[in-house]
Structures are given as structure tokens and as C-alpha cells.
Amino acid sequence: MKNTNGYYGEWGGAFIPEVLFETFKEFNAAFTEVKADPSFWQEYCDLMGTYSCRPTPLTHAENLSRIFGGAQIYIKREDLNHTGAHKANNVMGQGLLVKRMAKTRVIAETGAGQHGVATATMAAKFGFDCTIYMGEEDVMRQRPNVFWMEKLGAEVIPVTSGSKTLKDAINAAFRDWVTNMDNTHYVMGTVCGPHPFPEVVAWFQSIIGIEAKEQILKQFGKLPAKVYACVGGGSNAMGIFQGFLDSRHVELIGVEAGGKGIATGQHAARLAESGGSAGVAQGYKTMFLQDEDGQMKDTHSVAAGLDYVGVSPILTDLWQNGRVRFDSATDDEVMAALEKTMRKEGIIPALESSHAFVSAFKEAGQLQPDEAIIINMSGRGDKDIFTIANAFNDPSWKKFIIERGKEYASS
Amino acid sequence: MHLRDSITNSLKQKEILLMTHIVLGYPSFEDNRRVVEQMVANGVDLIEMQIPFSEPVADGPVIIKANQDSLTSGTKVKDCLDFAREMCAQHPIPFLFMTYYNIVFKYGLKRFLSKAEQIGIKGLIIPDLPPEEGQEYLSLAKEHSISAIQIFAPTSTEERMQTLSSHADGFIYCVARRGVTGSQTSFDKEFNNYIDRCKANTELPLAVGFGISDKNDVEELRGKAEIAVIGSATIRLVDSEGPEAVGPFIKGLR
Numbered sequence: 001m002k003n004t005n006g007y008y009g010e011w012g013g014a015f016i017p018e019v020l021f022e023t024f025k026e027f028n029a030a031f032t033e034v035k036a037d038p039s040f041w042q043e044y045c046d047l048m049g050t051y052s053c054r055p056t057p058l059t060h061a062e063n064l065s066r067i068f069g070g071a072q073i074y075i076k077r078e079d080l081n082h083t084g085a086h087k088a089n090n091v092m093g094q095g096l097l098v099k100r101m102a103k104t105r106v107i108a109e110t111g112a113g114q115h116g117v118a119t120a121t122m123a124a125k126f127g128f129d130c131t132i133y134m135g136e137e138d139v140m141r142q143r144p145n146v147f148w149m150e151k152l153g154a155e156v157i158p159v160t161s162g163s164k165t166l167k168d169a170i171n172a173a174f175r176d177w178v179t180n181m182d183n184t185h186y187v188m189g190t191v192c193g194p195h196p197f198p199e200v201v202a203w204f205q206s207i208i209g210i211e212a213k214e215q216i217l218k219q220f221g222k223l224p225a226k227v228y229a230c231v232g233g234g235s236n237a238m239g240i241f242q243g244f245l246d247s248r249h250v251e252l253i254g255v256e257a258g259g260k261g262i263a264t265g266q267h268a269a270r271l272a273e274s275g276g277s278a279g280v281a282q283g284y285k286t287m288f289l290q291d292e293d294g295q296m297k298d299t300h301s302v303a304a305g306l307d308y309v310g311v312s313p314i315l316t317d318l319w320q321n322g323r324v325r326f327d328s329a330t331d332d333e334v335m336a337a338l339e340k341t342m343r344k345e346g347i348i349p350a351l352e353s354s355h356a357f358v359s360a361f362k363e364a365g366q367l368q369p370d371e372a373i374i375i376n377m378s379g380r381g382d383k384d385i386f387t388i389a390n391a392f393n394d395p396s397w398k399k400f401i402i403e404r405g406k407e408y409a410s411s
Numbered sequence: 412m413h414l415r416d417s418i419t420n421s422l423k424q425k426e427i428l429l430m431t432h433i434v435l436g437y438p439s440f441e442d443n444r445r446v447v448e449q450m451v452a453n454g455v456d457l458i459e460m461q462i463p464f465s466e467p468v469a470d471g472p473v474i475i476k477a478n479q480d481s482l483t484s485g486t487k488v489k490d491c492l493d494f495a496r497e498m499c500a501q502h503p504i505p506f507l508f509m510t511y512y513n514i515v516f517k518y519g520l521k522r523f524l525s526k527a528e529q530i531g532i533k534g535l536i537i538p539d540l541p542p543e544e545g546q547e548y549l550s551l552a553k554e555h556s557i558s559a560i561q562i563f564a565p566t567s568t569e570e571r572m573q574t575l576s577s578h579a580d581g582f583i584y585c586v587a588r589r590g591v592t593g594s595q596t597s598f599d600k601e602f603n604n605y606i607d608r609c610k611a612n613t614e615l616p617l618a619v620g621f622g623i624s625d626k627n628d629v630e631e632l633r634g635k636a637e638i639a640v641i642g643s644a645t646i647r648l649v650d651s652e653g654p655e656a657v658g659p660f661i662k663g664l665r
């Protein structure tokens with residue numbers, strides 16, 4: 001993961017409007033300082049240990065391992081983080097940075113809402129004002145998270161431009177930032193955006209990989225053969241991969257949203273099926289899903305958090321160099337893997353995380369029982385109750401919603 | 412003629428020049444045509460033509476919507492280039508392209524710049540391409556005699572203005588305030604200080620934009636800047652009153 005002036009190979013950079021130049025300089029300086037200061041990392045680990053349930057466990061999925069009859073399946077439980085996803089790692093880290101930079105307001109974009117909830121939580125704890133931008137489409141898909149953000153004291157602004165999803169929320173957050181950079185920090189939610197965001201987010205998320213490596217060595221006695229993670233922007237993937245990047249024989253697999261199937265065009269696979277092409281948008285250079293003119297395409301995934309046109313420049317570099325393999329999982333496969341994981345292990349992964357389970361389940365049988373694989377479970381699925389209930393077409397849930405609706409209507 | 416020379420010539424006759432902004436394909440190329448005609452007939456000195464992009468991060472609501480509607484109605488980069496060729500051939504003022512970097516990158520830097528030169532475009536404004544990221548772009552622009560416009564912001568330090576200035580050509584685009592295009596700018600002491608700093612750090616003419624929308628605003632800039640940039644205001648006008656309202660509006664600005 002070599003970074004030369006904000007570039008990972010040919011990917012990355014800082015394509016920012018002039019008005020933010022000084023803001024980025026200050027941000028870069030603050031980050032460089034804390035990165036070189038071991039007491040900062042210690043402060044971060046202490047905070048995550050007392051506020052966010054770290055280290056998160058590594059669970060041996062014995063039933064699933066038996067069913068697939070191959071590798072021992074281990075699940076890294078980022079769902080047990082405070083607020084239910086890996087997003088907390090990045091957000092609390094950036095919160096500590098904001099304190100150092102003496103800013104008083106944070107803004108963030110959110111797709112699934114997990115990053116928004118995590119940011120709102122952090123803002124509440126640290127006493128920052130907080131505004132969250134969220135595509136109107138995602139506001140509808142992830143209503144429970146909007147409720148929580150608002151109750152935590154954040155203002156949630158539905159974004160009505162573009163495709164009304166994550167990429168548009170990112171644009172809106174940048175627009176806010178160019179007006180309010182003096183007192184405001186933009187808490188980017190994933191390993192994307194202009195330098196140094198990819199590096200900052202990757203650094204805070206590396207806590208996942210550091211723990212996972214230690215845990216698998218202790219619990220299984222050797223490194224895993226493969227590590228799977230879903231990839232929206234790529235932060236949970238980068239987080240766990242960093243524990244194994246230097247162990248060349250550990251295969252790293254990123255799983256993108258195959259949506260309704262790559263052939264339908266309704267997906268968010270930028271690397272897996274060569275759906276993307278090189279471009280520069282939202283402040284950085286990476287592979288984007290775009291047309292021949294360079295206009296960003298609409299994406300689709302049952303998981304709002306994977307529904308994004310770009311992907312981390314760090315992952316694009318690792319993909320180009322063959323260090324990370326990319327795969328995709330369709331919405332239907334995701335629902336099946338989710339159901340299986342619930343029934344067999346009593347664990348409810350987020351729809352995003354379930355993508356990683358799909359690929360792991362497909363490949364576990366090709367390995368031997370004395371080998372292990374790790375699935376990074378980026379978040380818990382209870383936020384997805386509306387989408388999941390819909391997909392399962394659950395009659396009693398529908399009845400409950402209708403009755404609740406009637407109650408509200410008549411009150 | 413090189414952009415800088417056209418500006419110098421025009422400044423012999425007028426104290427302040429007007430640069431307007433249109434989004435290509437919005438509401439339609441036919442309307443663009445009528446709008447440009449009226450702009451030129453009523454004394455606009457330069458026109459920046461925005462090639463729409465799906466992610467216009469530096470723009471405010473009016474221009475975002477124009478970008479989006481243009482793309483929804485099917486505007487392609489090729490249509491924009493064809494239209495620009497027609498405008499450059501028809502009207503005697505300098506035309507510039509404004510767009511985001513991905514449009515140029517995807518088209519191919521070299522290919523785009525030689526195409527722009529061929530068409531007769533005099534300058535290029537790319538708000539998301541700082542000189543650090545645009546080395547190749549800057550040298551290709553020079554090669555093709557196209558001014559790669561540099562942008563000053565109120566947050567730019569003296570040192571930064573010097574850096575930008577060393578890459579600059581044609582004129583400097585001074586963003587009048589923090590934020591995105593479209594909302595009002597106040598001409599206070601802070602603004603005047605900023606303009607003074609801009610002047611002190613470049614030899615080039617200054618174009619001031621973001622929130623310049625009426626005669627008063629243009630009046631405020633007289634003696635401070637060489638070019639007043641009218642952006643969202645004419646788009647709003649076309650939206651509410653149609654392309655025919657642009658002529659009288661421009662006439663009333665000076």
C-alpha cells in the first residue's frame with residue numbers, strides 16, 4: 001500500500017476545487033502529525049475499547065463449515081461495534097482528529113445510513129454540530145437509520161439531485177464543505193475521495209485486520225487461506241485486508257454488488273466484471289461505472305451501502321497488481337446467503353456484508369478442513385429489516401406494518 | 412487571437428467586460444443558440460459554455476439542475492463540440508469551455524485540446540483540476556494556444572496565488588466567495604481586501620464570478636476587476652421568462 005503524493009500506482013490524487021486547497025493542507029498536516037504519534041493510536045484504541053466493544057470477536061462458524069464441507073469458516077464480527085458496523089472505527093478516529101484540528105462541526109454523506117448513524121453518534125459524544133447528507137432514495141430505503149440520526153441530534157438533509165443515492169450525497173457534502181470549511185470537517189465514510197481521505201480511512205480501519213490476524217493465529221494456529229469482504233467504497237475490505245497484505249499466500253477477495261445481474265446493467269460491479277473504466281470524479285481517480293462520455297451511470301444494489309459508482313483507489317491499485325481478486329454477488333444470492341447464515345449460525349449480517357458470505361460459501365468447499373477462511377462481517381442486518389422483510393415477502397410483518405399505518409393514520 | 416490580447420483590445424473600449432455562462436443543451440441547443448445571439452448582440456464580451464457533467468461538485472442548485480436536465484435530454488459531448496464550432500464560427504467574441512476534468516480525461520486530453528483549438532475555443536475552465544494534478548493538461552493547453560484558466564479563491568494564501576499565477580494564462584477567475592455558484596455575494600471590506608490580494612499576485616486581468624446577478628453587482632466591480640461573470644442569473648431568467656428575456660437583461664447590466 002505505497003502512497004506517492006496521494007497516488008496508489010496511477011490511482012488517487014486530490015482533484016479539489018481551489019477553495020478547499022488550504023483546508024486539505026491543514027487536514028493533511030494534522031493527519032501526518034497524529035500518524036507519527038504513537039500516543040494518538042493508543043488513545044484511539046482505548047476509545048474503541050471502552051466505547052465500541054473492541055476488539056470485536058472472531059467467531060468460528062462451525063455449522064456453516066460443516067455444511068460446506070471445506071474450510072473452517074471464521075467471521076470477523078464488526079457487527080458488534082457500537083452502532084452496528086465497521087463505520088464506527090473510522091468515525092471515532094476522525095472525531096479525535098477533528099478535536100485536534102479544533103473544529104466544531106462535522107458533516108458526512110451516507111448511503112446505508114450506517115456511516116450517518118456512526119457520525120451522528122460521534123458528534124453527540126464529542127459535542128460537535130452535525131449535518132448528514134443522504135440521497136432521497138436511500139432515505140426511503142433506510143428510514144430507521146434516519147430516525148436514529150435525527151434522535152442523536154443530527155440534521156439529515158435528503159439529497160434530490162442526480163440518482164439520489166450515495167454519490168449525490170457525497171457531492172452535496174462537498175458543496176457544504178466549500179462554504180463552511182472554517183469550522184467544519186467532512187467525515188468521509190469510506191476509503192475514497194481526495195487524498196488524504198483514502199489513507200486516513202484505511203489507517204483507522206486497519207484496526208480490523210490487525211485484530212483479525214492476531215485472532216486467527218491464536219484461535220486457528222495459522223493464517224487463513226482466504227479473506228472475504230464486501231466492497232462499497234472499500235473501507236471494511238481495506239480494514240481487514242491490511243492485516244494480511246504482506247502475507248502473499250493469503251488470498252484477498254473483494255465482493256461487489258452484482259445487483260440484478262451484471263448483464264442487466266443494474267449493479268455496482270466496478271472491478272469484478274470489468275464494468276468500470278478509469279475516470280476522475282468526486283475528487284479522485286479510480287475505476288468508475290460511467291458511459292463513454294464520462295457521465296456516471298446509475299447503480300443498483302439491494303444493499304444501499306454498496307450502491308456506489310466509484311471504488312477505493314487503493315483497492316483499484318491492489319486489483320491492478322493482482323493482490324486482490326474481485327467477485328460479485330447478486331441480490332438473490334445475497335438473500336439466500338443471509339437466510340442461511342441466520343438459520344445456521346444465529347447471526348444476522350447486513351445486506352452489504354452478506355455479499356462477502358456469498359463468495360465465501362461458493363468457494364469454501366474447494367478448500368480442506370485444515371484450512372481457514374475469514375469473512376469480514378461489516379455490519380449487522382437489523383437496520384435492513386424493511387428490505388429483508390420485503391424480500392422474504394413475510395406476511396405477518398406486512399400485516400404489522402399495515403396495522404401500524406392505520407393506527408398512525410387515525411391518530 | 413490569443414485570449415489575453417482579445418481582452419486587452421476590448422478593455423480599450425469598455426471599462427468592464429461581461430462574461431456569461433451557459434449550460435450546453437439546456438434547456439436545448441436551440442435555446443442556447445438564441446441566448447448566445449442575444450448575449451453577443453447586447454454586448455457580452457466572452458462566453459463560457461459548460462459541457463454538462465453528472466457530478467458538478469462546484470456548482471449550486473440552478474446549474475446542477477441545468478446539467479442534469481441537459482444530460483437527461485440526451486446531450487453528448489460530441490453535440491457540445493459541434494455546437495461550439497458553430498458558435499465560434501458565427502460570433503466574433505472569445506468562447507471558453509467550462510467543464511469538469513472527467514469529461515476531458517475521458518475524451519483524451521490531447522484529443523480534447525486539439526479539438527478545442529480546431530473549433531476556435533480560446534480558454535478552458537476546469538474547477539476540479541488544480542495545477543498539481545494538471546501538469547500534462549497545462550503543457551498541452553500551451554501547445555494548442557488555449558488558455559488554461561486558473562482560479563483564485565478567498566481562501567488562497569499569497570503563496571498559493573503565486574503558484575497559481577505562475578501557471579495562469581488569459582485571465583484569472585476569482586471566485587468571489589466561499590461556497591458554490593448561484594447565491595449572493597456581499598461586496599464588503601473583506602471582499603475588497605481579497606480583490607486587492609488577487610491584483611497584487613497576478614499581472615493578468617481578473618474575472619470575478621459567483622453570485623454576480625444584476626447591474627448593481629457589475630457596478631460594484633467596476634474599477635476592481637476587468638471582467639464580471641454572470642452565471643446562474645441568466646439561466647434563472649431563461650427558466651422563468653424564456654430566452655428572449657436575455658437581451659434586455661444583458662443590455663441593462665452596464
Ligand SMILES: Cc1ncc(COP(=O)(O)O)c(C=O)c1O
Nearest residue numbers: 232233234235236305352378379
Ligand atoms: C454494513 C456495511 N457494510 C459495508 C458497507 C460498504 O462500505 P465499505 O465498502 O466502505 O466498507 C457499508 C456502507 O454503508 C455498510 O453500512
